[in-house]
Every structure is written in C-alpha cells, then in structure tokens.
Amino acid sequence: AGVGACLITKTDTNPFFVKMKEGATAKAKELGVDLKTYAGKIDGDSESQVAAIESCIADGAKGILITASDTKGIVPTVKKARDAGLLVIALDTPLDPIDAADATFATDNLEAGKLIGAWAAATLGDKAKDAKIGFLDLTPSQPTVDVLRDQGFMMGYGIDVKDPNKIGDEDDPRIVGHDVTNGNEEGGRKAMENLLQKDNTINVIHTINEPAAVGAYQALKAVGLEKQVLIVSVDGGCPGVKSVTEGVIGATSQQYPLQMAALGIEAIAAFAKDGTKPKPTEGKNFFDTGVNLVTDKPANGVKSIDTKEGLAKCWG
Amino acid sequence: MSQIQEFEKVLSGSDTNVAAFEEHGKSFVKRAQHFLHSTPAAVPLIVLVLSVIIFGIAIGGRFFSSYTLTLILQQIAIVGILGAAQTLVILTAGIDLSVGVIMVISAVIMGNCALTYGMPTLLAVVVGLAAGGACGLLNGLLVAYMKLPPFIVTLGTWNIVMATNFIYSANETIRDADVDAQAPLLHFFALSFRVGSAVLTAGVIAMVLLVLLLWYVLNHTAWGRHVYAVGDDPEAAKLSGIQTKKVLMAVYTLAGLIAAFAAWVSIGRNGSISPSAAVTDYNLQAITATVIGGISLFGGRGSILGTLFGAMIVGVVSMGLNMLGADPQWKVLLTGVLIIGAVAIDQWIRKVSV
Amino acid sequence: MSQIQEFEKVLSGSDTNVAAFEEHGKSFVKRAQHFLHSTPAAVPLIVLVLSVIIFGIAIGGRFFSSYTLTLILQQIAIVGILGAAQTLVILTAGIDLSVGVIMVISAVIMGNCALTYGMPTLLAVVVGLAAGGACGLLNGLLVAYMKLPPFIVTLGTWNIVMATNFIYSANETIRDADVDAQAPLLHFFALSFRVGSAVLTAGVIAMVLLVLLLWYVLNHTAWGRHVYAVGDDPEAAKLSGIQTKKVLMAVYTLAGLIAAFAAWVSIGRNGSISPSAAVTDYNLQAITATVIGGISLFGGRGSILGTLFGAMIVGVVSMGLNMLGADPQWKVLLTGVLIIGAVAIDQWIRKVSV
Amino acid sequence: MTEQAVLTARGLTKRYGRVTALNNCDFDLYPGEILAVIGDNGAGKSTLIKAISGAVHADEGVIELDGKQVQFKSPIEAREAGIETVYQNLALSPALSIADNMFLGREIRKPGPLGSWFRMLDRPAMEKRARDKLTELGLMTIQNISQAVETLSGGQRQGVAVARAAAFGSKVVIMDEPTAALGVKESRRVLELILDVKKRGLPIVLISHNMPHVFEVADRIHIHRLGRRLCVVDPKQISMSDAVALMTGAKKPPEDALAA
Amino acid sequence: MTEQAVLTARGLTKRYGRVTALNNCDFDLYPGEILAVIGDNGAGKSTLIKAISGAVHADEGVIELDGKQVQFKSPIEAREAGIETVYQNLALSPALSIADNMFLGREIRKPGPLGSWFRMLDRPAMEKRARDKLTELGLMTIQNISQAVETLSGGQRQGVAVARAAAFGSKVVIMDEPTAALGVKESRRVLELILDVKKRGLPIVLISHNMPHVFEVADRIHIHRLGRRLCVVDPKQISMSDAVALMTGAKKPPEDALAA
Numbered sequence A: 001a002g003v004g005a006c007l008i009t010k011t012d013t014n015p016f017f018v019k020m021k022e023g024a025t026a027k028a029k030e031l032g033v034d035l036k037t038y039a040g041k042i043d044g045d046s047e048s049q050v051a052a053i054e055s056c057i058a059d060g061a062k063g064i065l066i067t068a069s070d071t072k073g074i075v076p077t078v079k080k081a082r083d084a085g086l087l088v089i090a091l092d093t094p095l096d097p098i099d100a101a102d103a104t105f106a107t108d109n110l111e112a113g114k115l116i117g118a119w120a121a122a123t124l125g126d127k128a129k130d131a132k133i134g135f136l137d138l139t140p141s142q143p144t145v146d147v148l149r150d151q152g153f154m155m156g157y158g159i160d161v162k163d164p165n166k167i168g169d170e171d172d173p174r175i176v177g178h179d180v181t182n183g184n185e186e187g188g189r190k191a192m193e194n195l196l197q198k199d200n201t202i203n204v205i206h207t208i209n210e211p212a213a214v215g216a217y218q219a220l221k222a223v224g225l226e227k228q229v230l231i232v233s234v235d236g237g238c239p240g241v242k243s244v245t246e247g248v249i250g251a252t253s254q255q256y257p258l259q260m261a262a263l264g265i266e267a268i269a270a271f272a273k274d275g276t277k278p279k280p281t282e283g284k285n286f287f288d289t290g291v292n293l294v295t296d297k298p299a300n301g302v303k304s305i306d307t308k309e310g311l312a313k314c315w316g
Numbered sequence B, C: 001m002s003q004i005q006e007f008e009k010v011l012s013g014s015d016t017n018v019a020a021f022e023e024h025g026k027s028f029v030k031r032a033q034h035f036l037h038s039t040p041a042a043v044p045l046i047v048l049v050l051s052v053i054i055f056g057i058a059i060g061g062r063f064f065s066s067y068t069l070t071l072i073l074q075q076i077a078i079v080g081i082l083g084a085a086q087t088l089v090i091l092t093a094g095i096d097l098s099v100g101v102i103m104v105i106s107a108v109i110m111g112n113c114a115l116t117y118g119m120p121t122l123l124a125v126v127v128g129l130a131a132g133g134a135c136g137l138l139n140g141l142l143v144a145y146m147k148l149p150p151f152i153v154t155l156g157t158w159n160i161v162m163a164t165n166f167i168y169s170a171n172e173t174i175r176d177a178d179v180d181a182q183a184p185l186l187h188f189f190a191l192s193f194r195v196g197s198a199v200l201t202a203g204v205i206a207m208v209l210l211v212l213l214l215w216y217v218l219n220h221t222a223w224g225r226h227v228y229a230v231g232d233d234p235e236a237a238k239l240s241g242i243q244t245k246k247v248l249m250a251v252y253t254l255a256g257l258i259a260a261f262a263a264w265v266s267i268g269r270n271g272s273i274s275p276s277a278a279v280t281d282y283n284l285q286a287i288t289a290t291v292i293g294g295i296s297l298f299g300g301r302g303s304i305l306g307t308l309f310g311a312m313i314v315g316v317v318s319m320g321l322n323m324l325g326a327d328p329q330w331k332v333l334l335t336g337v338l339i340i341g342a343v344a345i346d347q348w349i350r351k352v353s354v
Numbered sequence D, E: 001m002t003e004q005a006v007l008t009a010r011g012l013t014k015r016y017g018r019v020t021a022l023n024n025c026d027f028d029l030y031p032g033e034i035l036a037v038i039g040d041n042g043a044g045k046s047t048l049i050k051a052i053s054g055a056v057h058a059d060e061g062v063i064e065l066d067g068k069q070v071q072f073k074s075p076i077e078a079r080e081a082g083i084e085t086v087y088q089n090l091a092l093s094p095a096l097s098i099a100d101n102m103f104l105g106r107e108i109r110k111p112g113p114l115g116s117w118f119r120m121l122d123r124p125a126m127e128k129r130a131r132d133k134l135t136e137l138g139l140m141t142i143q144n145i146s147q148a149v150e151t152l153s154g155g156q157r158q159g160v161a162v163a164r165a166a167a168f169g170s171k172v173v174i175m176d177e178p179t180a181a182l183g184v185k186e187s188r189r190v191l192e193l194i195l196d197v198k199k200r201g202l203p204i205v206l207i208s209h210n211m212p213h214v215f216e217v218a219d220r221i222h223i224h225r226l227g228r229r230l231c232v233v234d235p236k237q238i239s240m241s242d243a244v245a246l247m248t249g250a251k252k253p254p255e256d257a258l259a260a
C-alpha cells in the first residue's frame, strides 16, 4: 500500500473545506498518497475530530492534516498522534499553542483581519470615528482563527483590543456587539438580526467568513438596510469575489486553501520518504500561504487587488 | 329458553330520564376553566399574549412597532410551517426528525431544476414538492408497513437525506441574484404587502393559511379524526376499522410535502439557496413550537392552532430578548427558562380547569 | 341472605388442574425464537456480532487488531455511559436531552475546582458529581412534581446548562499538561491495562461495570422493577402503590449523576477540559444507542445491556466505514441506512418470535 | 342441522409463544340464531372471535362465510363483509367524542358540495344519530354526546361500543362479553337489543359469563374448553348446572353433544 | 347501629368539569361487614371508592378511618393505613410479570446480606407465594407465573388483581366490580374469597352489578343513585326486585331506609 494520509476539516459543508478537500485529493492522487477524509458535523464539533484522529492512528496513516474546531481542546489528541509517529499539520487554523502541531500552513489571519479593518476605516474616512460596528464571529470557544481575525480587524481599524487573545473585553463605544455564526449562512443571518435588534444604526460589519457574510446580507436586505452597511469578510472564494463586484461585500481578504492542501500532502509524502519536516516561513511561526485584499474601491494606504485579479485567483 | 330473572322484571318501571346532575356554579371562573379545558389552543394563545405584554412593558413602544411585530412573523414563518408538518406526525404519536433536511434538499432541487437544468420554474417547484413528498413517503412506508419506531426511522432518513443533499449539491450555493434573474417565481413568497403600517410577506400569509387549512382538515373531515384516533390508541383505531397504515402513510407523506412547501417559502426568505442550511436544527425548533403549543408527544391530543401560537411564543421571546440587548449566552439561558415557564403555565392552567 | 344460585353448586366438582395445553414443537427454531423474545438484549447483540463479521470480512485482519477493537471501545465509552443514563430515563417513558451538556459542565466544574480553586482533586470530583446530580434533580423536580413533559423540561435545562457552562467557564479550556501536573487523578480513567494484546482503559472498564451494575439494579431490586412499572403505565403504577414521583426524581437525579461520572471519564479520554464540547450532539448519540439497543421510547421495555450493544454497533459501524475509507458524507448516508437496518432486523426477529 | 351455516370455522389453531390459545377449534353459526359461547377464563373465546373477525391471524384452519372461504387481513375487511364486533377491550379511542367514536371509519359528510368537495363532516347529523341510537338502547345516561370517551364510566363506554355494533352490523354481530361492565338496567337493554337484532334476521355470537342471560337468549350454546369446542348444547334440553359442569370440566360431554 | 364505623364519609362532592360525579355523598362501613354498593352505570360508585382510597381528591367532604379524620394524598397512604383496593381498571403493569405485579411496592428481599446490602429481590419466594395465592383462590389457570400480565386474558388479569388485594389487605378491602370479567368458576372463587376475608374479621366494600351475588354475600347494601347515597338496605329484609327498583329509580326509598 502507498503512504496513508488523513484530512480532517471542521465541516464539509463550507465550500472552503470542500475546495481544500478537492485540492488534497488531486495532489494525493498525483503523489500516490492514499487519502482518507473526515469532517465534523458542524463548526465546533471537536468530538468528531478526536475520533477521526484516532481512526487515522488505527489505520496506520503517516500524517494528518487538520483544521481544528477547538484549537485548545484537540491538543492532547494531536499529541497522541504525534507520539504514535504521525506528522500532524494544522491547516488554516493554528492550534493553541501553535507548536502543538509539527507545522501550520495557513493564511496570516491577523494580517487578513488588519487588512479589512484598515480598509474599512479608510473607506469611511471621517465617519470612522463614530461608526457603529458589529462583529459576526465564529463559535463560543473562540478558536485561534476567530480571535486573530476579530482582533486583527480592530487593530487595522484603530480600536484598542485590550487583551489580543480575547474577544469581547474591549470597551470602545463604537462596538455594537459580538455574536457567533458557526461560520455558516443561517448563523450569519441570525446573528445579524440579533445585532440589528440591539442597534439598527449599525454601519460596519466584520464577518468571520463569506458564508456568514452572505447570511448577514440577507438579514439586512430583508429589512431594507443593505445600503447603509459596509460588510467586510475573509475568504475570497469565487462567489465571494463576485459579491464584492456587486457591492454586496465591500472588501474581502482572500485566502488560498488549495495551496494549503497541496503543500500539506507534499509535506506528508516527504515525511514518509525520509522523515523531513516542513519549515515555517522566515520570521513567522507558521508557513504563510499568503493573503490579498480584494476590492474594487481601493483605499489609501491599504494594498489591494481588484476583483478581476481576485476572480483569477479565486477558488470554488 | 329459561325465564327472565325475577329481579329484572321491575326494570320496566325504572327511571328513563337522562341522568341530569344539577349544573354547578356558572361563575365566570368556571366558565373560563371549561373554555380552557375544551379549547386546547387557548392556553398557548394566552401565554403568547402575556409574553407580548411583558416584553411590551419592558421594551416600550419600539416593541409594538409594526416593523418589529411583522419581523417576528417573518422569522417564524419557516418554523411555523415545519411545525405544522411536525404536528401532523406528533398527533399520530410519532416524531419526524427529518422535516428540516427534507426542506433543505427540496429547496436545492427546486433551485437546480430551475437554474441548472433550465426547467420552467413552476415545473421545478413541482419537482421539488414531489421530492419532499417522496422522502416523506419513505418515512411512511418504514413506519406504517415495517412497523419501525418513527424516531429511529426519521433519524435514519435525516442522515440519509442530509448526506444526499451535500453529495448532490456539491455544496454549491445558488446566489440570490441568479435566482432573481432566472427564476423569480422561486422568490414568490418574499412578496410583501403593506396592510396599514404592517408589512406582511406572502410567506407569512402562506403559513397562516396552511395552518388554518390543516385545522379544518383535522377537525372537520373524517381523515382528520382518523389521525387523532391513530395517535390516541392505534390498536383501538385498527379494531374499530380505521386503516391505520394508510393514515400513517398519508401523514408522513404530507409532512414531507409540507416540508417541501416550506422550502419554497425559505427560498423567498433567504434569497439564496444554500445546501449548508441542512445543519441548522430546524427540527428541534419545530418540535419545540409544537410542544409549547400543547400537542402531546404521546399523540392524539392538541390543536394545530396551538403550534402556530407556540412558534410565535418562541419568536416573540427571542426577539424580545434581543431588543433588551441580552448577551447571546444569557439569551440562550433565558430561552431555556422561558420554554419551561411557558409549559409550566400551560400545565397549571390545565390543572385548575379539571 | 339469599341462596347460592343453583348452577353454581356443581362447581365443587370442576377441574382444578392448572390448564396445561400441550407444548408445541420444540424445534431449534422455536427455541431460538423464544429465547430472542424473552431476552431483549439478544437482538442487538446479534446485530453487533454480524456487523463485526461483515466489516472483518470487508477490511481484513487490520480490523481485528486488538488496537482497533479496543479503540472502538474507547470511542464509545462516553456515549455508552451517557446511554446508560438515557436508558434509565427512557425506561420511565421520558427523555433527557440534557445529559450531554450536564456532562460538559460537570467536567468544567471538576477542572476548575481542582486547578483554579485548588481543592483536593477528590473533593473536586465530588463537587462535579454533585453538580451533575443537582442538574438532574432539577429535571426530576420539574418532571415529577410540576408534571411537565420531559422533552420540554430537558430541552429547557439543556439551554440553561449550556449557557451557564459558557458563561461560567468564560470558554477557557483547561490544558492537558496542567491537569497532569496539578490534578492527575482527573486523568484516572485514562489508565490503560494490557490484557494479552488488547489495551483497555479504565474508562472502558468503568462503562462496562456501570452497565452491569445498573442491569442488576433494574432487574433484581424493587426499585428497578418500579422504574419499569412507572414507564409501563404510570397510572397503574401509582394505583398499585408505587411512589411514582419519587421514582421519577431518583431516575433523573441518577441520570445527572451518571452524566457527571461520564465527565470524569471524558477528562481521561480528552486530556484537556473544553467547555465548547457542549456543542457536540452527545444526546442524539446516546439516544441512538439506546434505541438501537431495543429500549422502547414509550417506556417500560428493554434491557440496559441492549444499550451497551447499541453503542457498540454504532462504534463498529463508524470505525468500519472509516477504515474502508468512506467519504464523510457517504459515511453519514450509510450510518442512516444502518440505523434503519439494525432496527428493521430487530423488528423482524421479534415478529418471527411471537 | 341441514341449513347452511353463515359462518363456519374448522381446525383453527393459534399459538402465542408457548401458549396455545386455540387448539384445532371448530365453530358454526347458523342464520338468524343467537349462539352463545361460554367457557372458563383463558379458554380461548376471545381469541376465537378475534380470529373470525380478522383481528388476529390463525396459524392454521379455515373460515367460511356463506360457504365461501374468507381470509380477513384486518377487522376492516370483516366489517366490510358485514361482520361487526364488540371486542372485549372495547376498541374505542379515548380522546375522541362519543359521536366520533360511533362513526369512526364510516363518517357522515355534509350534503352538497361542502361534503363532496370539502369533505366536511356532518357533526349535527352524526350526533343526532348517535344520541338516537343510545337513547333507543336506553344507554343514554350520558350528559353530553360530544364528551370524550375517556370521561365516561366503564359501563357507559361499554354501552357506546355495543350501540355501535348494533347500529352497523349487516350480516353477523359478534359481542365479546358486552354486559360485563354493565349495570342491571343497562344489561337488560343490551339483551333486548340482542333480541331486536335477531328479529332483524341477523345471527349473533354472544360471549358471556352470565348464565341466566345466556340461557334466556341463546338458541344454541357453544361450550369452549382448553382452546377448542368441547360440545354444542341446546339450552332447552340441558340445565344450567350441566352446562356449567361441562364448561368447567366437572363433567364429560355426552357422545352426541356435537350434533346439537 | 351503635357500633363505631371503621370508615365513614360525609358530604363528599367531586366534580369533573361540568359533571358532578359525587354530589354530597355519605358512606359508612362497619367492622367485619360486607357492604355492597350498587347503582346504575355512571352513578358515581367508582368515584366514591376512589375518593375513599386516595386515588382522587374530593372537592368537599370529610373521611374518617376508625373515627379519626384522614386525608389520603395517594393510594399508597391509604394502603399504608390498611386499605387495599381492586380498582375497576385493575392497576396492573402490563409488561411486568404476574409475580412482580402482585408484590409491586412491597417486594420480598433475599435473606441475609444479599437482601439487606445488595437489596436483591427474592424472586423464587415471591413467585412461590404468588403461585400459592392464586392456587388457593383457584385462579391458577395461568401457565407461567413469570409471564407478563399483558399476555393474560381479561379474566386472568382480574384474578391477579383480586388475589393481590386479598393477600395484603389489613383493615379494609375495597373491590370495584371484581368479578365483572370473571367466569362462573372464577367468580365463585372470588366470592368465597370475600367470605374468607370477612372471616378474618376484615370489612369489605363490594361494588357489583351481579344481584344474586350481592344478595348472597352482603350484610348491608348501599344503594347509590345520581352521585349520592340514596339509602342503605338490609338484604334479608328486602327483595332483589325492590333493591333494583330503588337503584334504577323505579321506586322511591322508604323513609327509614337510611337507618338500615
């Protein structure tokens, strides 16, 4: 038999993970790696991921690629896998602590957040001082991606984040509130409706990802407030970029899941061959797969690409 | 043939009047009790009115704005329709864990038929409805003919339909703008009407009409009575000549069909068609509405109007808490307290009335 | 006093033998039927053995490795224990949607008591168990004394406990290494034993012992019989002198306590203590195990051993599909088919046996 | 008897697990007669009539209605063939009203389009007919015809079930202990009703433990013992004491009893 | 009568919604007697004994046991006070075995530590006593004492319920139509059993629609009509016909009947 490998994603409903799986499957075929895929039922379902890791060990796999739902909670199970001699690589979402995995291939999520935060502030100009901002976050357990993007947005926008490892300890009066979306549309819609009920003069929305942004937009449209609000997001999937073209989303930080997956498979193949482990990007504690801000309304001092280029690079 | 026994001969002179105990006090309270007892939907209605009043006082005029009140209706339209489907099933002492995913897959099918395969939209809707009905039929066959427990059957079909949904759709969301451009009829239930200062969507109206229709069917047709009888005591129903299997088949199929109808309404509400809506726990919400509405999980008791009120109670409470600015977790906590509270009041009123 | 009626006088000469119909054919099939009929746990056991054999053939030797088989046991330990709690409740014709979150909050409490408040670990465990028991007690009070439907009560407490869990813990995960350093006793159930080439954890052994203990209590003590009687026909149970309220109270409290015990086992399994485990649908898994194990959702019927086998069936099937490399969605689909299939076989065997 | 039987059964056998409830049992019902079936508790009487009326399936044996072999798969089929049964456990739906129960499965619809198109029930008509029927049977000790059956006393429920069978039977009426829970007055009414039904030309099977009643109304008595027909006797030619002695095993049946 | 009553009730009233099941009803039971309660269906007999035995709560009225006012909140309390009741709906748990049912709530535990520490049931002992009791009562037409009650015939179930009450009653035994579903032989046994219980000095309340039986065993007859006690009569001084006439309203009670 060839080299065994596992890909464990948070869900297999989010197009991001669907693409990641496609990328990994294609690369695995190319390199003759025998890939098995697993997924949680919903974002936040860590128990399924634990069981998946155990199955991979039982199955004699050489390595595991994982996007962890509970970035702290999964650590001991990851340790079991590493102790059993498997290479464990975190994709997209760093573990907490980040060195609990052998390597991390991910977007620089803090940077992704800073980009959209800075863009929003620059776009609003003078009005940025008295904006009403809502945050549509991920899950109650505040996994690393969630914290990095949320706090990154604040840094980019110019809000005092207090503890950068914690969402919700800020006291800036411009913040209307935080709510969780589970990273899907329905959750995005509910959370948006909740925030609107708190304050319907909201005019800036940070969303954890594009499915949540789509849900938020539906909620706004239903009450005719879609024009008043600036939505920013992270992902850069093809539908998301189209939404930027249409003005539904103002700007989005594009990430590259196919690359994460392909690199991950290659790393496992290499590790199986001679035990080499992947190296992080210079000056960072993870391998940065890159991020680009996509918008058709570039703002001063914030580097971005337009939607044409975004569409050329998009996934899904 | 032997003779009639001596002591039975006196019976010819016995009292032939209908027993007529004196009716006791006709006070207002007694009348109210009797009314509540004989009108199962009245209790959730009262709870509903009470919660509107309480939140109205706590929040003030903003809560009574037609905007807020109609928004609540819009928010519960889907759960209300699914709750109606659930009610039919629960009345037969069953449960349907699959209505939520049947709705999602039906929406995906309607969308794909209209947009990907380019069918005329009306045909696409019919295909979607048929798909939902077929899922329900499968549930019905397994429950009625294989005699499997409904909980397990629909837990099974829930998994099956959910997976089929993701595999079939490859998780591709159909965008709002595309639906609008190519198959606007799918957005039919987003149509909104202004009645005075209130804004009603076609979806909300459809929910209310559907519940009224089902109420009529359940209470004023033979089939409706059979649904109650089957849930009440299936053995007795069978012995007294009801075709229990056919009734069960019809109920589950109808539940699937209604779920598919909810799909059409949900496309109107969500704009886009997203397979990943399958992960939302619509079932639990529909069951909650049903049970808060006073439908007994043991079958045969309750009024479908109660389900409508049950859905509204949940909607009012969650909107009210939002407007009071409750933190998400505190909201979850209070929702829990309120679920229990609503049913406790219900039970209390019923007890008084016996 | 009048005389005894004439025709009754002959009775003195009547047959006083116990009616003794001839026993019909004692063929092997008949005996097997009788055995299956009178041994409710036998059917899930057979299904379990069949699934092990099928996957064994499909996967080959790897599946029979002691590592794999004991891993399955480790994976189901928590669901098995929660299933035992669920079984008690379902036997009384109730349902407990809150066992999963009770487990999570109990684990968080144990962790915080031991690590944050610096209590002796044993005391921390006791506090955690007490917390679980208290949640169960609340359910019991509401079900037994307020007479609220269990589904709604535990749906409510589920929300309440879940929110309390997040608010209380501020979502802070307690790390594996810290537990090991400061309160290793919390990891007690991670202890593993080698029996031949199989590796058993203390958690797995605890699950099996717990189920055996409960089996004894349910079948060989008065209280156990009362649990069955209450679920079977609560009105009859009450009239025949069972303190139904106390039985219900005890059952729900015990379910909470067992859930808290599952918490301790889960700390051993997961290493760290994570409040966000509350989103996992442990309840549905526990209910699935219970029902596949042949416990009737209408109460009063089934053996708790069946629940153990039910949990194992689910574990074997999902591990087997994993090892066959099934795609996650296909796995969900097949799980659905298998849930229905397992119960269909069960029903079929039962039918043959009547 | 040379007349052709309305309903016959031969060799019926029914086993429940290890219990043999019917053991190669025969049965004959002739036109226009009242056939009483008597026997100890657990002798298999209820199982016999359940087998005949489609409520359980015999493991072996054949049943003929009007000389044609029948095999009812459910009580509905038997009912459609004209066999109406009052089961020992009554078969009423507790939460439904008295009127709804009486018309279960054969509801009356409103005349005109309301009925044919909207399939609307004619509640007033059903309630009126139900009330008439109960009054006719003197069972109208009930205050409110739209009351749920679960609020009735045991005897009142029995009355509803009997009235239903009497009102709808067209070929055979079977009653499994119809007066067990009834008072003196109400029992009397049921007996009169049975005689009424007989006058309408319908044969009746009456299972009862009340010997005076059995001997008063029965034309023939089927004595059931240990799962089979022990013998058939003529109440005009046998004393109650002898019948009871046979039924309880205190006495052996005479050779010719089966021909009675 | 000058002797003090064991059980008395005064002014009991119980309403169900708009139905008044008990309407200012009185009741007296004297030591060692068999008191029959007769009345039409729906007259309120079952409600009366339910109110006395704690199964329902009267809206008004007082109950005294041995001259002390009591208020049973549940059947258990009545049972602990020595009042054992056979309810009309039997109160058996269908899925449990006959033996389990008979000992429900008063199980026998194994002797020694197995019983006291591990609280283990003594199944063999319970089954033996159950079998003895049923055999003694001649109700042992049952093949297997560990059979579930749901597999029994109606009459067999009745037998189990009666045997249970007779075996455990210590102060008063109440039976609501205990022979309604029983065969001739089995009814006879129950009557003998009632007389046995009386010999043990226990007073018995017997609700029955079977007049010959009532007149055979009763010391006094409480005639119930329209939710209240119409009168109490002495079976030795009144004919069955008169009792039936009173109970059904065909005749008015004599002035002095209440003193009987």
Ligand SMILES: Nc1ncnc2c1ncn2[C@@H]1O[C@H](COP(=O)(O)OP(=O)(O)OP(=O)(O)O)[C@@H](O)[C@H]1O
Pocket (backbone or CB within 6 Å): D016, D017, D019, D020, D021, D039, D040, D041, D042, D043, D044, D045, D046, D047, D048, D088, E150, E151, E152, E153, E154, E155, E156, E181, E183
């Ligand atoms: N569903 C069942 N499962 C198992 N055994 C049964 C079932 N129904 C009846 N039996 C058994 O079959 C035998 C005959 O029962 P049946 O009810 O026909 O008696 P019966 O003559 O009607 O008695 P009764 O006069 O008490 O009503 C009994 O021994 C009973 O225990």
Ligand SMILES: Nc1ncnc2c1ncn2[C@@H]1O[C@H](COP(=O)(O)OP(=O)(O)OP(=O)(O)O)[C@@H](O)[C@H]1O
Pocket (backbone or CB within 6 Å): D150, D151, D152, D153, D154, D155, D156, D181, D183, E016, E017, E019, E020, E021, E039, E040, E041, E042, E043, E044, E045, E046, E047, E048, E088
């Ligand atoms: N739970 C209840 N709800 C409503 N009405 C009831 C209830 N129980 C009894 N009743 C009514 O109370 C009256 C008396 O009923 P009860 O059962 O006491 O009569 P009974 O004398 O025992 O009759 P039977 O001889 O038929 O058993 C009846 O009219 C009955 O309909």
Ligand SMILES: OC[C@H]1O[C@](O)(CO)[C@@H](O)[C@@H]1O
Pocket (backbone or CB within 6 Å): A010, A014, A016, A017, A043, A067, A092, A093, A138, A145, A182, A183, A208, A209, A210, A211, A234, A235
């Ligand atoms: O659900 C959160 C997840 O969603 C994504 O943004 C993709 O849509 C991921 O990068 C992130 O981990």
Ligand SMILES: [Mg+2]
Pocket (backbone or CB within 6 Å): D045, D046, D047, D088, D176, E153, E154
């Ligand atoms: Mg019978």
Ligand SMILES: [Mg+2]
Pocket (backbone or CB within 6 Å): D153, D154, E045, E046, E047, E088, E176
């Ligand atoms: Mg009664």
